[in-house]
Amino acid sequence: MTVTNAGQPPPQTKKRGGCGRTLGCGCLLLILLLALVVGGGYWAYTSGAISPWQVYKLSQPKPLTINLDNLRDDTLYVTVTFLDSEDDPPFSYDRDLAAFDVRVTYLQKAGRYRIDFGTQSGGADLGACNLSAAAGERYQFIALPDKIVVNRASQPSQVGADYVLSTCSFCR
């Protein structure tokens, strides 16, 4: 009686180090690359070839710019809250502008923001703007005694109602 193995797959030979070796080499290469970047960066920093500001500038996306002009006769309190924040409570900060102060705020992350305007710290009695802002955009908010003027400076609106906070379509 003859036994044949026709029609059956040939016995598999065990490959040594196939996937694991590639992964290992890739990791090693990545570590070496990282070490080179870190070492190079450290050398450049200590030798004065690059300054912290240059590192900061390289690392930052194009900022979102918010101009705040207080043309009221009293102090304006502004609270900026990042609604897409993963933190709980969401990231926010306050700015208080004395009468006729002009401030610029740079926001590093694009996304949804809520900007509250009040006559007291943390208040929103003068209005609020829910913005969906993209990187590189610039918005101007000018507080007048009876209204807050809004301008999307990077792309001015063609509709008059968009220039007043209470009727602005991109501040819903």
Add this chain to the structure above:
Amino acid sequence: MTRKALLAALLLGMCLLLAGCEAFLFSFEPLLSIQNSSDVSVRVQASLNKGGSQFVTIAPGERAGVELGQSDHWTVVVIHDQQWLETAKGTRKVLAELLTQPDKMTPEQIRDVVQRIKNIQDQIDKFDAVKGSGTACSGSLGNELVGHVTVSKGSGGQLAIACN
């Protein structure tokens, strides 16, 4: 099994390192710190090389921070309040009149509003006369991400400003 665990640990370590680097870089906020060491309230104009100008009012003994954004050079002046107030009050009067009925504005009026808003920044930038009065100084970010400015009373009782 040991090799795979080692690789996984290495990958995790690298991810944490990269995340840490990102968090470290994003934690920086270049700032111009202005200290008012005088005994009077001052209005300070900070002109930034890449971000226009800003006005801040600082009470005696208080400190204010001006965000630098992408700027690394500044000129700071102690401004005459009256000069700025006249400009600002004139602008707000015109804006209030133009925006009485915003939904009925013509395209021409809208262009006028946009131009008026733009002019606020331009007008602030035009306080060149004050810059020559001796109450101004300029500075750049060096090895730190915070610039320092001090306002004080000079020997003659006049305001003096120094960029460190």
